[in-house]
Amino acid sequence: MEGRTVSKQILIMGGEGNGGVIASAILDMNKKGYKEYELAGYLNDYEVGNFINGYPVMGKLDQVHEFGEKGFYFMWAVHMIGHGKKRRDLFYKLKVPEDRLVKIVHPNAFVADNVTIEPGVFVMANSYVGPATILRKCALVMANCVVGHNDDIGELCHLSAGCNVSSYVKIGYASDVGLGAAVLEKVRIGNYSVVGANSLLTKDIEDSVIYVGSPAKLHRRIEE
Numbered sequence: 420m421e422g423r424t425v426s427k428q429i430l431i432m433g434g435e436g437n438g439g440v441i442a443s444a445i446l447d448m449n450k451k452g453y454k455e456y457e458l459a460g461y462l463n464d465y466e467v468g469n470f471i472n473g474y475p476v477m478g479k480l481d482q483v484h485e486f487g488e489k490g491f492y493f494m495w496a497v498h499m500i501g502h503g504k505k506r507r508d509l510f511y512k513l514k515v516p517e518d519r520l521v522k523i524v525h526p527n528a529f530v531a532d533n534v535t536i537e538p539g540v541f542v543m544a545n546s547y548v549g550p551a552t553i554l555r556k557c558a559l560v561m562a563n564c565v566v567g568h569n570d571d572i573g574e575l576c577h578l579s580a581g582c583n584v585s586s587y588v589k590i591g592y593a594s595d596v597g598l599g600a601a602v603l604e605k606v607r608i609g610n611y612s613v614v615g616a617n618s619l620l621t622k623d624i625e626d627s628v629i630y631v632g633s634p635a636k637l638h639r640r641i642e643e
């Protein structure tokens with residue numbers, strides 16, 4: 420075995436949206452010579468036996484332990500915008516084994532040396548993550564995002580493509596920042612909240628709210 424790299428076999432928990440993006444990053448990394456991970460397929464409650472982008476759906480989400488015992492590793496990709504509470508409740512109900520969650524940072528992303536990256540984090544190509552920032556468990560940073568320095572991005576958060584999060588920002592868990600949105604420095608975002616696409620968030624917002632516009636105003640409260 421000496422000298423031979425054995426890739427970790429990855430099952431993506433989710434579907435073709437965010438799951439497909441994570442899958443595409445793994446495949447691209449393989450092409451670029453990064454062999455640490457290999458895409459094995461998906462776990463998805465609605466597509467068992469089918470294929471997503473050519474990869475098999477090998478089981479349902481609640482089979483995560485069974486597949487963990489078989490040696491698979493996982494990435495979490497269930498991130499429906501505005502359903503943060505459901506997303507987090509499901510994650511904890513399934514008791515996703517944290518020691519089987521991997522971290523995927525595309526090699527074309529810039530992530531400062533002292534960024535804390537927890538298990539399950541995904542950072543897509545062309546994103547920037549500044550010094551001393553924390554990306555908590557299963558946070559997704561999609562393509563072309565800027566995440567400033569000294570930020571605290573909560574577990575299961577989803578930063579959509581092209582958003583800009585300034586510095587000293589704190590985001591609770593399972594919140595979403597929409598496509599191209601911007602968040603000014605030192606702003607705090609609660610849990611399960613959403614900053615709408617292309618919005619400019621200038622002030623703190625509480626839990627379970629959607630803010631849109633520039634400057635962003637309360638659009639509605641989320642009832643889940």
Ligand SMILES: CC(=O)SCCNC(=O)CCNC(=O)[C@H](O)C(C)(C)COP(=O)(O)OP(=O)(O)OC[C@H]1O[C@@H](n2cnc3c(N)ncnc32)[C@H](O)[C@@H]1OP(=O)(O)O
Nearest residue numbers: 500501561579580596597598613615616617618629631632
């Ligand atoms: C590659 C990727 O990562 S893709 C995934 C990223 N996806 C996104 O970023 C999408 C984020 N989602 C949004 O911005 C949504 O519009 C939300 C969540 C803010 C609001 O959704 P809903 O509550 O369903 O709003 P709905 O679509 O019914 O619109 C209601 C009103 O708000 C307005 N509105 C909706 N979103 C926004 C927005 N981002 N900015 C300004 N106004 C908005 C609509 O134009 C509409 O106005 P009207 O009543 O005058 O016609």
